[in-house]
Amino acid sequence: MRLVLDESLPATPGVAAHRRASLPFVVVGVTRGAVGEAWLDLCDVVVTEDDPALAHIERHLADHPITATALALLLRGQVRRSVDDGLVAESATYSVLQSGPEFAAWRAANPARHDRDEGLRVRTERSGDTLAITLARPQRLNALDAQMRDELVDALALAAADADIARVELRGEGRAFCAGGDLDEFGTRPDPATAHVVRLQRSVARSLAWLEVPTVTYLHGACMGSGIELAAFSDVVIAAEDTLIALPEIGLGLVPGAGGTVSLPRRIRRLRTAWLAFSGCTIDAATARAWGLVDEIAN
DSSP, X not given: OEEEEETTXXXXXXXXXXXXXXXXXXXXXXXXXXXXXXXXXXXXXXXXTTOTHHHHHHHHHHHOHHHHHHHHHHHHHHTTSOHHXXXXXXXXXXXHHHTSHHHHHHHHHSOOOOOOOOSOSEEEEEETTEEEEEEOXXXXXXXXXXXXXXXXXXXXXXXXXXXXXXXXXXXXXXXXSBOOBOGGGTTOSSOHHHHHHHHHHTOHHHHHHHOOSOEEEEXXXXXXXXXXXXXXXXSEEEEETTOEEEOOGGGGTOOOOSSHHHHHHHHHHHHHXXXXXXXXXXXXXXXXXXXXXXSEEEO
């Protein structure tokens, strides 16, 4: 549903945003000039009429209507949920979509490779009261697979358990911080229900959110999907000038599944998160800094 927003509208809409909380459709607000916050709150995603992202959003809504509707419903409710409840809701939505036709179509068109690489995925180093955690899968741009997830959870558990650790730093080795989830593993669990339980049992997002010491994440290169979703849980995010950020999951028939529907709205609010998630478009470090998705740009 497209809603044109311009100065001809009344000061407030005749219906409150919460009234459409469970209605299964997507409201795309197209702005022409300034409009009131109440109108923006009614929308699931908002763009100006000359924004190139509008074409991407409309294509994704046409190609992935089930995913888009699930994403809209999920983001509408996240503002009322705690971090823990939000992660449960996101995982449940993600798991349902993994059993759906849009993800199945993407998986059929993009068969998984089976050339598994060996070796540790995460390297930890203690320096005084600082624990440095480095993603160490540079040949795959630090793509997050199950092994890396488990090693990250273990590293963060160490930080939580050691009272002498006062700071955690998270980095990525090689050309990128983290280019997202390992696409070869998507949909490989025996069933979506099992995947949901495993995702909650071994949640990097929850480990980061619960960590009681300051966490600083250093971004560079590609920070796609889980690469930015997890980073956004950090207390401080520092980005190199070459950082590129996107949430591409809708093109796979999925919603963000590494905590992004929880972490990003807390930094940049719902509508900017929705712009990223519905469009799949990429932003640079300067835009991310202006939005508050990163706190500092490194020289």
